[in-house]
Amino acid sequence: MAIDFTFPPEVDAARLRVREFLHETVKPAFKLMRENEDASRKDWSALIKRLRSEAKASGNWLPHMPADVGGMGLGVTALAAVAAEAAKVPYGPYIINGHAPDEGNMHTLHHFATELQREKYLQPLLDGEVRSCFSMTEPDVAGSDPTLIQTTAVEQGDNWVINGHKWFTSGARGADFAIVIARTDPDATIPQARNSAFIVDCDSQGFEIIRDVETMSGSHNHCEIRYNDVIVPKENLLGERGGGHKLGQVRLGPARLAHCMRWIGEIETALEMLVDRAQNRFSHGSLLSEKQGIQWMMSDSAMELYAAKLMVLHAAYKIENGMEFKQEVSMAKHHVANTLWRVCDRAVQVHGALGYSTDSPLSGMLQQARWARLADGSDEVHQMRIAEILMRTYKEQGEIGPAIGGLPL
Numbered sequence: 001m002a003i004d005f006t007f008p009p010e011v012d013a014a015r016l017r018v019r020e021f022l023h024e025t026v027k028p029a030f031k032l033m034r035e036n037e038d039a040s041r042k043d044w045s046a047l048i049k050r051l052r053s054e055a056k057a058s059g060n061w062l063p064h065m066p067a068d069v070g071g072m073g074l075g076v077t078a079l080a081a082v083a084a085e086a087a088k089v090p091y092g093p094y095i096i097n098g099h100a101p102d103e104g105n106m107h108t109l110h111h112f113a114t115e116l117q118r119e120k121y122l123q124p125l126l127d128g129e130v131r132s133c134f135s136m137t138e139p140d141v142a143g144s145d146p147t148l149i150q151t152t153a154v155e156q157g158d159n160w161v162i163n164g165h166k167w168f169t170s171g172a173r174g175a176d177f178a179i180v181i182a183r184t185d186p187d188a189t190i191p192q193a194r195n196s197a198f199i200v201d202c203d204s205q206g207f208e209i210i211r212d213v214e215t216m217s218g219s220h221n222h223c224e225i226r227y228n229d230v231i232v233p234k235e236n237l238l239g240e241r242g243g244g245h246k247l248g249q250v251r252l253g254p255a256r257l258a259h260c261m262r263w264i265g266e267i268e269t270a271l272e273m274l275v276d277r278a279q280n281r282f283s284h285g286s287l288l289s290e291k292q293g294i295q296w297m298m299s300d301s302a303m304e305l306y307a308a309k310l311m312v313l314h315a316a317y318k319i320e321n322g323m324e325f326k327q328e329v330s331m332a333k334h335h336v337a338n339t340l341w342r343v344c345d346r347a348v349q350v351h352g353a354l355g356y357s358t359d360s361p362l363s364g365m366l367q368q369a370r371w372a373r374l375a376d377g378s379d380e381v382h383q384m385r386i387a388e389i390l391m392r393t394y395k396e397q398g399e400i401g402p403a404i405g406g407l408p409l
């Protein structure tokens, strides 16, 4: 039997080391700061900076990157364990420099950047000295279909000139640079070859942040941006001309899965809160945990979380072993995002008014969970892709097994 669901000791050791650092250093430091009513924004920034330095010094840094660039060198499967652990502590992924969108951007730059781009843009990100953002979605066309992108980049001498309108560029305010997807080749025969990617310095003339778009959970630096004749030197083309779609796919596969890994940590936190509350709240003659309706919520959540973990691990295994992973990542992304939404909702339900209040983190978790079902490929777009691959596989191979994980059963 070749199937082994255990991690090698060094992976488990890395997971436990990150866990210990976050629970024993980061959490108490945050608690202390929260208790200090006089703490200013500046104090919080200083604390986060110090904790990030400690994370770096203790090797709890860049869980998603290879060791030769200063990362933990875990591989995608082992990363799942560490990323899920980090997400159980607020700001955990940021403290260990493994948060979105920087983590996806580092991955992209590591794959596609030239030597010059690596030195100028990747290295400071790896060092945690700067932040970045990814600017693809536009308010005027469906983000689900990047072939519709209207932002243009036109060659002018040694430069490209970018004009366009983007929104939901997460983390743009305070970022040093953006990876921008723009149309360079409107007449390309395949629509997927119309767009290219560029690295744009956020202090460039014409890079105009219009507003931080207010969401159902408040403002989180998801910016609306206008690119007004932004001049970008030719050496800032990222990847090949017309390769914007390809770059997006390389970026989004593992980045989508990285979101799933962090969501697993959040699902587990919500379910633990549900179980804890149910075992301590008394109503109509017994504890909530003794009522079958509540037990069903627990067991449904546990089964969905278990399936989520298996799906993420299997998709990670496929990426790590150079196998085709699109179908498994789509399935995992859809399942984990929906599990996150349902489990947070059930946890709010079991907490009653407390769950709805901001005294509990659950209300914020539920609001945040909502975007998981529509960003990084909406539910329906993943379902469409899953069905396409399913039908194609059946047509070409006369069976569906290879489109359902290719598992030997």
Ligand SMILES: Cc1cc2nc3c(=O)[nH]c(=O)nc-3n(C[C@H](O)[C@H](O)[C@H](O)COP(=O)(O)OP(=O)(O)OC[C@H]3O[C@@H](n4cnc5c(N)ncnc54)[C@H](O)[C@@H]3O)c2cc1C
Residues within 6 Å of the ligand: 101, 133, 134, 135, 136, 137, 138, 141, 142, 143, 144, 145, 167, 168, 169, 170, 171, 222, 371, 374, 375, 376, 377, 378, 379, 380, 381, 384
């Ligand atoms: C919190 C958050 C952070 C984000 N961060 C970033 C970021 O950093 N950078 C960035 O570029 N973008 C970002 N986005 C944008 C995100 O990638 C888009 O919202 C997503 O791609 C969907 O595009 P859209 O919003 O234009 O929806 P649309 O494409 O208009 O789709 C709306 C709905 O239509 C339905 N739909 C669309 N296509 C189909 C189909 N083929 N079949 C059936 N139904 C369909 C789905 O229900 C979908 O939810 C972020 C979004 C959110 C909410």
